[in-house]
Structures are given as structure tokens and as C-alpha cells.
Amino acid sequence: MGKAVKYAVVGLGALVMLFPFAWAVITSITPGEAVLAVPPDFTPEGASLAAYAKLLETLPFWRIVLNSLWIGVASTALQLVTSAMAAYAFARLPFPGRGALFAVYLATLMMPLPVLVVPLFIEMRMLGLVDTYFALLAPTIASAFGVFLLRQAVQQVPREFDEAAVLDGAGHFRIFAYVVLPLIRPALATFAIFGFMASWNSYLWPLIIIKSPEFMTLPLGLATLHGQFTTEWDVVMAGSVVSVVPILVLYVFAEKHVIASVAQSGLK
Amino acid sequence: MNRRGWRYALTVAVFLLPSLVPLTLYTLIPMAGSLWTSLHEWDLISEMRWVGLDNYAELIGDPGTRAAFLHTLSFIAGYLPLVYVGGLGLAVLLNRPMRGRSLLRGVYFLPVITSWVVVALMWKWLLNPAGGIVNWALGLIGVSGPGWWTDPAWAMPSIIIATAWKDLGFVMIILLAGLQAIPREYQEAAMVDGATAWRRFRHITLPLLSPSTFFVIVISLINGFQVFDQVQIMTGGGPGGATQVVVSQIYDLTFRYGRAGAASALSWLLFALVLLVTIVQIRGQRRWVTYG
Structure with a gap:
């Protein structure tokens, strides 16, 4: 295939990828009554931010953006901590029934969200936690996927490193914090990216558990x-537009790093 | 146990409990609860009534359930070939170093990081039958655009287009990584032997890419069976139930028809199907997946 054709194809494809975003921006600054105009107006006359103002009047939108941000950060941080600790136990601390317990973790990995949402809603209602931040965060505190991913990373840390630390008198907590964690940083970063994206985009669970605008995250708010x-x-x-920008x-x-992480996930 | 034994047990507990407690509370207990609920008739308000396996029996004979599974399958049948062929084409084009490659890769990946709700809303607007820009562009070349998500025949294709657009970059990145892992020598040897570009692609690239293809298919099927967000936003299962997929059905059974038991049973049927399909694929992979 000629070089020109190749560029034309990938260039055209890139336009198809970008156009919906551009069109969203243009539509958002088009005065309301002109939105449905035919032919469409690519450089709308009387462009204004009125739609953005209306957005802020209708919903506490800044608060919703902040909710999404802090819930995303908190759920990622919680998952990183809980998963890395469990990963260390599964890779470095032998105990009876470890294999079986790991199998239980893996089994939950295969549970589709739809199986869980209904009983989880009922559980939250029994606990009086419907429509709270805690209910949004609860199902994301632990991540079987994270435990699985990070266990592999911990297993790849050479044992000699731990042993050297033991000779220096370090216990498991110090080995975990000062030897293992720094060495599995790439896996932690990969997992953090997946965790944040999952939380940021999550829709089904917030849709079910949140009713008040002040607890909404962006997908639900939108x-x-x-x-x-x-x-x-x-x-x-x-x-x-507002929810894409952050x-x-x-x-x-x-x-x-995002692209490298995704690429890597397919090579296993 | 002696003192050291207790200390070790405590250490293990400290490392495990932060994940085991939430996993038990928010995954294992709901799983058990879901199984239990699926054996009852329950509207989420009044007393639960034991019905044994009636929910399952009813669902299996129910035309609504069958339609939901059929819609889900037709979604997968349209989406998977589109996204795979598109992703493969792009991956092949971007495999060789070229100017602007990493920028292009970034652009194609942009929809992947965009949330489903935003993607669904943007496409709903692009495909708006009245005043939407796609139908206007089709009009320019003399085609009268369809009613898209307002037309029962075109609603599912609308959802498929939006989904393929969002996932194209993901598939491309996975396949591109697979392509990059294929040693150049194979291609070069075949070139020396005078193999045409098509034959090299068909007999070297595709077989060596099969592990990545396998990964894409497994992931796409698992996600495809659980399709919901974009359907909920774009059509809400309509028009006239034309895009009611399995998860929409679970949602409606619970929150619209007050049938939490039937909804739980349906979610387990969905899980069983996904598990079965995944197992069949893993078993079948020996026939066509080459680990080089």
C-alpha cells in the first residue's frame, strides 16, 4: 500500500475519533435554539457559555466533579493498599489453606457486576447506607483483580532481597514497605490506572445506590x-465536555504509561 | 501454638484482613444473598416467599428473557467483527514506524478513557434523527438517514456503532502489542521466499497474532454479555423493547417490576452462560491459538 494511502486511512480514522469530541464542544457553545439548525453551524454565531451556566444551576456540578475525583482517588488508594498487602501474604507468607483462599479471591474475579448489584443494594439498605459516599466506595475497597496482578509482581521480586533484609533484622512489615513495594512500582502504577478508570467511569452501581445530586458522580450526574x-x-x-476535561x-x-499498561495486559 | 506461632498468625491476618473483610462483606455475602434471593419471590418490600427453582423455570420459558438474550447476542455479533477487523487494520497500519505514530495512537485511544455515559450521549446526539450531524452528512451524498436510536430496526446498530467507536483503540493497542512481539525475521524469511504481502499476513502474521486475538475475543465476549451503560443511556432498552439486553432486563425486573428474585435468577443464568462461553473458548484455543 502506498504511503499516501496509509496516511489518508489512519488520518481519516483519527478524524472520526476526534470529531465527536469537537462536535460536543461546538454544540455546547451554540445558543440553545440554534442547536437543531439544518444545515449544522460549525462556527455558531452568538456563541455563548449559557449552557454551562444552566448546567451549574440545575445540578451541583462542581461538587459532582469533585465527588468523582475524590471517590476515584480514594478507591484507587484503598485498592492499592489492600491488594498489595494481600498480594504479599499470598506470595510470601505460607499458611494452611492459602491456595484455597486464593482460589476464592479468583472466583470473585469472575463474578459479573450484575450478579452483585441487586443483593449489594439490599445489603446497603439493611445497613442504612443507601445514598451515602460509603456505599459508593464499599464495593471498591478490595479488588481481587489487584491481588491477582500484584501477587504476580511480588513473586517476581528475587527472594535474596528479602533475605538480605531479614539479616538486617527487618520483619515482614519492613520488608513489605521498604523492599517489595518499591520494586513492584510498575505493577502498582498499572493497577492504579485501571482502578481509577473503573471508578471514574462506573455507572451501574451509582445509578442503583445514589439518589441525591450531592452524592452523585459524573456518569450518574450526566x-x-x-x-x-x-x-x-x-x-x-x-x-x-466538563466531565471529559479532568x-x-x-x-x-x-x-x-496508560497505553503501555493496556498493551501489556494482552501479552500475558 | 507458641508465642512465635501466634505472632506469625497475627502478621498474616494483618496483611490479609484489609482485603478479606471487604471482599467478604461486599462480594461473598452478596453472592450468597443473590443465590438465596433467586429462590424467592420478592418485591424488595414485603416478606420474601420461597418458590424454589420456579424463577429459573419461569425465566427459561419466558419470551422476554429469550428476547433479552437474543438482543445481547445480536449486539455481540455486530460489535465483535466490527471492532476486531477495524482494530486489526489500524494495528497493521501503525505497526511500522511512521511519523506521528504515537500521536495517532493517543488519539485512537482517547475514546477508551472516556466514560461510557459521555460516549453514549455524544453518539446519541451525532445520530439524532432530527438535526443530528450524521444524517445531515448522509443527506449531502443523497442518502436519507434512518431514525437511528428511535427506530426499532436501527437502534441496535446505533449502539453497536458507538461501542465499536469507543473500543476500537483498546483492540488496536492489544493487537499492536501482539504484532510488535512477532520477530521481524519471520517476515523477512518469507519475503526472501517470494511470499506476497497477503500470504505473509495470512500465514505468518495472523497465526502468530492468535494469542492477542484470543485475548480480545475472550474479553469482548465477557464485556459484551454484560452490555448495559450505553444501552441504558441511548435507548433505555427501547424503542419498543428492541434493545432490551440481559442486564437491562435484570435492572427492570428489580426496580420496575419488583421482582428481585427473578432478577437474581436471571443474573445467575447470565453468569452461567458467560462462564460456559469462556470455558469453551479456553478449551478450544488449542485448535487455533499458536503460542510461538
Whole structure:
């Protein structure tokens, strides 16, 4: 295939990838009544931020953005800690029934979310935790996927490193914190990226457990917005733009690492 | 146990409990609860009523369930070939060093990091039958665009297009990593032997790429059977139930029809199907997956 054709194909594809984002931005600054104009206006006259203002009037949108951010960070941090500790136990601390317990962890990995959401909702209702931050975070405190991923990384740390530390008088906690953790940093980073993306994008669980706007995360907030302004596409697109920006900023900084992590996951 | 034994047991507990306690509370107990609920008739409010396996029996004969599984399968049948062929084409094109490659890779990956709700809303707007830009562009070339997500015949294709658009970059990255792992010498040897580009692709690249292909298919099927977010946003299962997939059915059974028992039973049927499909694939992989 000629070079020109190749560039034309991948270039055109890239346009198809970018256009929906560009169109969302354009729609969001188009004055409401002109949104449905035919032919569409690519450089809308009287462009305004009115849709963004309306967005903030309707929902506590900044709070929702902050909710998504802190829930994402908190759930990622919790998963990193709990998974790394369990990974260390499964890789370095022999105890009776360890294999069976690890199999239980793996089994939960195969549970599809739809199986869990209904009973989890019922459990949260019994505990009086419906419509709380805690309910949003609870199912993401532990991650079997994380334990699985990090156990492999811990197993690859040479035993001699631990033994040298033991000679220096270090116990398991010090070996874990000062020897193992620094050496599995790449795996921790990979897992952190997956964890944050999963939390940031999560929709089904918040949809079921959250009712009040002040506890909503972005996907749920946006869906609610869409329910209220079904035909006001400028407002809906303004909300979409606002919710893409933070993850986009993160992505620009971490792009290489994100792509490398995903690429690696397919090579196992 | 002596004192050292107790200390060791305590150490193990300290390392394990931070994950074991939440895993028990928020995964294992709900799993057991779901099985238990599936054996009852329950509207989430009044007393649970034991019905044994009636929910399962009812679901298996129920046309609504069958339709939900069929819609889910038709989603997968449309989505998987589209995203695989598209992703493979892009991966092959971007495999050789070229100017702007890493930028292009970043652009194709952008929809992957975008949340489902945003993607679904953007596509719902692009494919809007009235004033949507896709139908306007189709009009320019003399095609009268369909009603997309408002038309029962076009609603599922709309969802498939949005999903393929979002996942294309993911599939591309996985396949690209697979391609990069294929040693150049194989291609070069075949070139010396005078093999055409197509034959090299068909007989060297594709077989050596089969582990990555396998991974893409397994993951896509597991996710495909659980498709929900984009359906909920774009069509809510409509119009007229045309895109009611299994998870939408679980959601509606619980929260619209007050049938938590039937919903739990359906979620276990879905799990059984996903498990079966995954096992069949893992067993079948020996026939076509080459680990070089």
C-alpha cells in the first residue's frame, strides 16, 4: 500500500475519533435554539457559555466533579493498599489453606457486576447506607483483580532481597514497605490506572445506590441531566465536555504509561 | 501454638484482613444473598416467599428473557467483527514506524478513557434523527438517514456503532502489542521466499497474532454479555423493547417490576452462560491459538 494511502486511512480514522469530541464542544457553545439548525453551524454565531451556566444551576456540578475525583482517588488508594498487602501474604507468607483462599479471591474475579448489584443494594439498605459516599466506595475497597496482578509482581521480586533484609533484622512489615513495594512500582502504577478508570467511569452501581445530586458522580450526574434536558443538547454536551476535561488532563500526562499498561495486559 | 506461632498468625491476618473483610462483606455475602434471593419471590418490600427453582423455570420459558438474550447476542455479533477487523487494520497500519505514530495512537485511544455515559450521549446526539450531524452528512451524498436510536430496526446498530467507536483503540493497542512481539525475521524469511504481502499476513502474521486475538475475543465476549451503560443511556432498552439486553432486563425486573428474585435468577443464568462461553473458548484455543 502506498504511503499516501496509509496516511489518508489512519488520518481519516483519527478524524472520526476526534470529531465527536469537537462536535460536543461546538454544540455546547451554540445558543440553545440554534442547536437543531439544518444545515449544522460549525462556527455558531452568538456563541455563548449559557449552557454551562444552566448546567451549574440545575445540578451541583462542581461538587459532582469533585465527588468523582475524590471517590476515584480514594478507591484507587484503598485498592492499592489492600491488594498489595494481600498480594504479599499470598506470595510470601505460607499458611494452611492459602491456595484455597486464593482460589476464592479468583472466583470473585469472575463474578459479573450484575450478579452483585441487586443483593449489594439490599445489603446497603439493611445497613442504612443507601445514598451515602460509603456505599459508593464499599464495593471498591478490595479488588481481587489487584491481588491477582500484584501477587504476580511480588513473586517476581528475587527472594535474596528479602533475605538480605531479614539479616538486617527487618520483619515482614519492613520488608513489605521498604523492599517489595518499591520494586513492584510498575505493577502498582498499572493497577492504579485501571482502578481509577473503573471508578471514574462506573455507572451501574451509582445509578442503583445514589439518589441525591450531592452524592452523585459524573456518569450518574450526566445521565440525570440527560433525563431532564432530553432535547436540550447544548446543556447535555456542556456536561459531557466538563466531565471529559479532568480525565483528559490526566491522560495527557500519563498517556505513555496508560497505553503501555493496556498493551501489556494482552501479552500475558 | 507458641508465642512465635501466634505472632506469625497475627502478621498474616494483618496483611490479609484489609482485603478479606471487604471482599467478604461486599462480594461473598452478596453472592450468597443473590443465590438465596433467586429462590424467592420478592418485591424488595414485603416478606420474601420461597418458590424454589420456579424463577429459573419461569425465566427459561419466558419470551422476554429469550428476547433479552437474543438482543445481547445480536449486539455481540455486530460489535465483535466490527471492532476486531477495524482494530486489526489500524494495528497493521501503525505497526511500522511512521511519523506521528504515537500521536495517532493517543488519539485512537482517547475514546477508551472516556466514560461510557459521555460516549453514549455524544453518539446519541451525532445520530439524532432530527438535526443530528450524521444524517445531515448522509443527506449531502443523497442518502436519507434512518431514525437511528428511535427506530426499532436501527437502534441496535446505533449502539453497536458507538461501542465499536469507543473500543476500537483498546483492540488496536492489544493487537499492536501482539504484532510488535512477532520477530521481524519471520517476515523477512518469507519475503526472501517470494511470499506476497497477503500470504505473509495470512500465514505468518495472523497465526502468530492468535494469542492477542484470543485475548480480545475472550474479553469482548465477557464485556459484551454484560452490555448495559450505553444501552441504558441511548435507548433505555427501547424503542419498543428492541434493545432490551440481559442486564437491562435484570435492572427492570428489580426496580420496575419488583421482582428481585427473578432478577437474581436471571443474573445467575447470565453468569452461567458467560462462564460456559469462556470455558469453551479456553478449551478450544488449542485448535487455533499458536503460542510461538
